[in-house]
Amino acid sequence: xxxxxxxxxxxxxxxxxxxxxxxxxxxxxxxxxxxxxxxxxxxxxxxxxxxxxxxxxxxxxxxxxxxxxxxxxxxxxxxxxxxxxxxxxxxxxxxxxxxxxxxxxxxxxxxxxxxxxxxxxxxxxxxx
Numbered sequence: 001x002x003x004x005x006x007x008x009x010x011x012x013x014x015x016x017x018x019x020x021x022x023x024x025x026x027x028x029x030x031x032x033x034x035x036x037x038x039x040x041x042x043x044x045x046x047x048x049x050x051x052x053x054x055x056x057x058x059x060x061x062x063x064x065x066x067x068x069x070x071x072x073x074x075x076x077x078x079x080x081x082x083x084x085x086x087x088x089x090x091x092x093x094x095x096x097x098x099x100x101x102x103x104x105x106x107x108x109x110x111x112x113x114x115x116x117x118x119x120x121x122x123x124x125x126x127x128x
Contacts, residue, residue, distance in 0.1 A: 060091035
């Protein structure tokens, strides 16, 4: 599974962390992502990467905390991050929160899709 780096400023630790994830070296990936969280301007994306690494460790509570920090610090909110938050909440048996996260992600997806449909109709393309 290829995971792209989020910003070029984070490239060294993020790249090393992603490479470690892909190689199955989760401890090294976590260490690299932890390094990123120590730098304020890189903290947003680093928390998301840290959350991803924690899901590989099946440490869902820690992963959820990291994803929440990423959202709270202003990371670009995506359907994927809300999906991951929902999965982590389910794994920790917080089903009410899981439902909220999944619904938030679905709402974002619907908004994204309606925007695409509008753009396609403006360009004379069918959305089907």
